Amino acid sequence: MERVxxxxxxxxxxxxxxxxxxxxxxxxxAFCMLSSNAVHKAIAVQNSENKDLSSFPxxxxxxxxxxxxxxxxxxxxxxxxxxxxxVPLFFMTKERNQELDEICFAKGAMVVLHKPxxxxxxxxxxxxxxxxxxxxxxxxxxxxxxxxxxxAREIMRLNQKLKSRNELxxxxxxxxxxxxxxxxxxxxxxxxxxxxxxxxxxxxxxxLRGFTxxxxxxxxxxxxxxxxxxxxxxxxxxxxxxxxxxEFLGDGVLxxxxxxxxxxxxxxxxxxxxIQMQNEMEVVNxxxxxxxxxxxxxxxxxHSGDAFIGNVGSEKMMRYNVIGKVVNECSRIxxxxxxxxxxxxxxxxxxxxVPIEIHSKxxxxxxxxxxxxxxxxxxxxxxxxxxxIENVKFDAVVPVKERMTLRLFRIEEKLVTAKAVLxxxxxxxxxxxxxxxxxxxxxxxxKNRLEIYSDVEIAAIREDxxxxxxxxxxxxxxxxxxxxxxxxxxxxxxxxxFAKTVVPQIIDD
Numbered sequence: 241m242e243r244v245x246x247x248x249x250x251x252x253x254x255x256x257x258x259x260x261x262x263x264x265x266x267x268x269x270a271f272c273m274l275s276s277n278a279v280h281k282a283i284a285v286q287n288s289e290n291k292d293l294s295s296f297p298x299x300x301x302x303x304x305x306x307x308x309x310x311x312x313x314x315x316x317x318x319x320x321x322x323x324x325x326x327v328p329l330f331f332m333t334k335e336r337n338q339e340l341d342e343i344c345f346a347k348g349a350m351v352v353l354h355k356p357x358x359x360x361x362x363x364x365x366x367x368x369x370x371x372x373x374x375x376x377x378x379x380x381x382x383x384x385x386x387x388x389x390x391x392a393r394e395i396m397r398l399n400q401k402l403k404s405r406n407e408l409x410x411x412x413x414x415x416x417x418x419x420x421x422x423x424x425x426x427x428x429x430x431x432x433x434x435x436x437x438x439x440x441x442x443x444x445x446x447x448l449r450g451f452t453x454x455x456x457x458x459x460x461x462x463x464x465x466x467x468x469x470x471x472x473x474x475x476x477x478x479x480x481x482x483x484x485x486x487e488f489l490g491d492g493v494l495x496x497x498x499x500x501x502x503x504x505x506x507x508x509x510x511x512x513x514x515i516q517m518q519n520e521m522e523v524v525n526x527x528x529x530x531x532x533x534x535x536x537x538x539x540x541x542x543h544s545g546d547a548f549i550g551n552v553g554s555e556k557m558m559r560y561n562v563i564g565k566v567v568n569e570c571s572r573i574x575x576x577x578x579x580x581x582x583x584x585x586x587x588x589x590x591x592x593x594v595p596i597e598i599h600s601k602x603x604x605x606x607x608x609x610x611x612x613x614x615x616x617x618x619x620x621x622x623x624x625x626x627x628x629i630e631n632v633k634f635d636a637v638v639p640v641k642e643r644m645t646l647r648l649f650r651i652e653e654k655l656v657t658a659k660a661v662l663x664x665x666x667x668x669x670x671x672x673x674x675x676x677x678x679x680x681x682x683x684x685x686x687k688n689r690l691e692i693y694s695d696v697e698i699a700a701i702r703e704d705x706x707x708x709x710x711x712x713x714x715x716x717x718x719x720x721x722x723x724x725x726x727x728x729x730x731x732x733x734x735x736x737x738f739a740k741t742v743v744p745q746i747i748d749d
Contacts, residue, residue, distance in 0.1 A: 242269040243369045244296070246282070248314065249303030249332070250274055257356045258301070258332070265366055271297070276314040283321055296323055298369035301353070304333040304344065315347060326375075328368045332357070375399065436550010441498035442510040442542060442588060443562065443570040444483065446474065446517060449537045449579045450713065450730025451491040462531070467491060469527050470536075473520045481513035482506075486562050492574075496562050499549045507544050507591050511618055512625040514540045514582040519630050521580075534731065535670075537579020543570035544588035573615055576604050576693050578715050578727040579671070580629065586614035594623030604693065637667040637674060644700055644708065646675055651695040651713075661690055663724065665700065670731065670739055673714070677722040692719045696726070700738070709734035 247258045247270050255272040262270035273279050286296055300318065307315055318324055331344040332355040344352045350368065353361045448470070455463045474493055475485055483497045497513070498506030517540065525535050547564030569585070577583045589596060597620035603612040620628030647660040663675035677690075690696070699710035712735050718725035728735075 242267060243298040243373055244268075245270050245365065245369060246279075246297040246300045247272045248279060248300065248306065250306045250309075251303065254303065254332075254355055261357050261362055262365065265362065268298075268366060268369060276310060276317070279314050280317065283318075283324075287321075287323065297327055298372045299328050299330065299365060300324075301330045301332055301365070303355075304331045304340070304352075307331070307347075312347065319348070326372070328372055330365065330368075436548055436552070438546055438548050439499050440544070440546050441496050441549065441562070441566075442506045442544040443547070443567050444478070444495045444497065444510045444514060444540065444542050445489070445492060445567075445570050445574040446514075446538050446540045447489070447492035447574055447577075449539060450534075451536065453711065453713075453730050453732070454534060454536075455491075458533070462533075466527070466531070466533065470524050473523055474517055477516045477520055478513050481509040481516075483509060483513055486560065494562070494567075496547075496549065499562075507542075507588050508594055508621065508623070508625065510542050510544075511582070511584060511592070511596070511621050512627055514542055514584075515618070515621060515627050515629050518580055518582060519627075522630070534733075534736070537729070539574055539577030539579060540582045541570050541572075541574025541577055542582065542584040542588060543573055544585070544591065545569075569613065573604065573613065576602070576615065576715075578717060578729060582618045582629065583615045584618050586616055589616055589618075592621075594621060594625065596621055597628065602693070637669045637672055639667050640665050643703055645678075645703075646673075647699040647701065648675075648690065649697040649699075650690060651697060656697050660699075666723075668739075670736070671728055672717075673726045673728070675724050675726065677724065690716060690719075690724065692716055695729070698726070708738050 245262050245268050247255060247262070249255055249258075249272075252274060255274060259270040259272050262268050271282070273282060302315060315329075328350050329348050330351045330353055331347075331349045332353045333340065333344075334355060336352060336354060341352050351364055353364070357365070458466070470491075471488060471493070478485055478493070478495045481497070482501050482503050483495045484500060486494045486496055488494075495510075495513075497503065497510040503509060518538065521536065521538055528534065528536055543566050545564065545566035547562050547566045549562045550560070552561045552563065553559055573583050573585060586601070596616075596618060599617045599619045601614065601616050604615055605612050644665045646663045646665050648663055649660050650657045662678045664678060665673060665675055667674040693716060695713065695715050697710075698712040698714055700708040700712075702708060709732065711732055712728060713730040714726035714728045716724050717727045
């Protein structure tokens with residue numbers, strides 16, 4: 241038997257499209273109403289002529305804009321009808337955002353759908369309508385047995401509790417799972433079980449530079465607001481290139497391309513997404529500037545290979561996850577990146593057929609990787625993507641006239657070593673510095689392991705012994721005999737004040 245779906249809205253074109261999409265399933269029949277009067281008449285007819293609840297709708301879908309325009313009057317009337325109690329409510333809207341979703345959920349909506357409906361949207365409508373019909377039929381059976389079975393009341397109570405829990409699950413799924421993962425679960429109910437599959441895919445890992453230190457200076461509400469803004473921008477970019485966010489890693493993102501959405505171009509999708517993510521940092525830094533936070537930078541690593549992807553955990557608690565050597569190696573690649581960089585393994589780039597602009601290549605070795613990995617710094621991708629990393633600000637180094645000694649402390653396994661290497665600051669900007677190692681200042685790079693791509697903590701000292709700044713972090717990006725090029729990964733207020741007084745043109749650009 242066809243399940244009746246009420247669709248309420250005042251846009252005739254939207255109603256025609258919704259009716260066609262719903263009716264095309266063969267298991268549902270859309271009953272469209274273009275005004276509040278039509279809703280009143282439909283309910284009046286049902287109340288007067290049809291006492292059988294099966295003639296009432298299995299699901300109600302209401303246009304959000306219409307509801308707002310009439311101050312939710314029709315919705316309030318529907319909620320007053322005893323015969324419609326428990327009928328699931330969906331809202332449909334052209335645009336979605338977190339604030340709109342919160343309003344819809346507060347009004348009793350189980351799900352918020354884009355219009356026109358997507359394939360997954362139609363599946364959700366069909367599944368919830370079916371579930372309601374099963375629940376309603378079950379309740380009718382229990383009502384018939386209520387006079388003979390003392391236990392019927394308890395069964396009905398448990399059934400109502402189950403229905404409320406199911407509604408909550410739909411709301412939680414809608415908020416915490418990406419549309420792609422949710423679509424897989426809806427299309428394949430067995431996907432909700434523990435298990436998965438091995439698949440070739442591309443992994444992208446991003447990380448903010450210096451955010452941990454910044455978060456210690458901010459109030460918890462400020463940290464949450466900044467992270468939410470940052471994640472919101474990055475997730476939108478990833479989704480636009482058919483990627484799926486697996487989890488947030490503190491202030492970083494782990495995403496995959498090629499699963500659960502199948503794509504033959506998952507490598508190029510990931511590279512293009514990474515480039516646009518770097519460009520999106522300008523929007524994030526506009527937010528930082530408006531809130532008087534320091535400028536932020538992000539490093540990105542990309543690698544491709546076979547990995548297990550699916551549900552991991554226990555029967556009580558599980559999550560959609562990706563596991564494999566490719567994830568660990570991608571994490572190592574990302575750790576070598578500096579702010580504004582996109583580092584892609586040469587192995588992954590071998591599968592790309594569109595033009596790629598590469599700025600530099602490097603060989604990296606890291607814990608857990610048995611042999612060196614060739615990595616390329618990608619600046620642009622051509623073909624249908626046609627995007628490039630925009631010019632990086634504050635990148636022109638200028639000479640420093642005042643003699644200044646830097647103390648460089650190597651960071652090993654996230655621990656700062658006690659012995660300092662002394663160096664003289666020659667040139668610098670807000671992003672980079674060129675320093676020369678002092679002959680008698682512990683400058684034996686082999687002995688102190690100040691090789692390329694190692695991380696250091698920096699303190700700056702004037703000739704009179706005054707500390708100018710400390711707690712600044714950098715990565716060594718070039719080594720030429722006794723000269724190093726440092727790329728700052730975290731700067732603080734004292735550093736910026738020093739920059740303003742010594743080379744104010746950097747700040748003024």
